[in-house]
Amino acid sequence: xxxxxxxxxxxxxxxxxxxxxxxxxxxxxxxxxxxxxxxxxxxxxxxxxxxxxxxxxxxxxxxxxxxxxxxxxxxxxxxxxxxxxxx
Amino acid sequence: xxxxxxxxxxxxxxxxxxxxxxxxxxxxxxxxxxxxxxxxxxxxxxxxxxxxxxxxxxxxxxxxxxxxxxxxxxxxxxxxxxxxxxx
Numbered sequence: 001x002x003x004x005x006x007x008x009x010x011x012x013x014x015x016x017x018x019x020x021x022x023x024x025x026x027x028x029x030x031x032x033x034x035x036x037x038x039x040x041x042x043x044x045x046x047x048x049x050x051x052x053x054x055x056x057x058x059x060x061x062x063x064x065x066x067x068x069x070x071x072x073x074x075x076x077x078x079x080x081x082x083x084x085x086x087x
Numbered sequence: 088x089x090x091x092x093x094x095x096x097x098x099x100x101x102x103x104x105x106x107x108x109x110x111x112x113x114x115x116x117x118x119x120x121x122x123x124x125x126x127x128x129x130x131x132x133x134x135x136x137x138x139x140x141x142x143x144x145x146x147x148x149x150x151x152x153x154x155x156x157x158x159x160x161x162x163x164x165x166x167x168x169x170x171x172x173x174x
Contacts, residue, residue: 008117030095
């Protein structure tokens, strides 16, 4: 599965969430990671994130596709993270 | 086409980018918008954003799919924007 993750969390937890997420996904841009995950890996990532976030304050979203096919990426301005696949 | 847009721009430009993007897409979360766009609308959005951003500093990414089908969304923690379609 192709997974996009974005997080909007309290400053105290940003580094912890990013560190946990980077075990599974590639950092693309501020608060944005992407990558191919098995269903089991996605569940493990969610368990790790769940331990870190404050459910009353933080927000984490996952967009999940069966495949990266049929997708295009486009970047404007500066390229930050691993965005070599961007046109 | 289903489009996801995320931006990481200088503070002085955040509101302008958001205002421009909201003419085309739905705000989901801090720096994240989504929606269905025709190719022409996507081009118009990019033209509008191009006028605002600082190419040397700001970063805007678009993920584009032919269709929203085969996609799932999952949210953890607080739901912010129009995320009623999240499970």
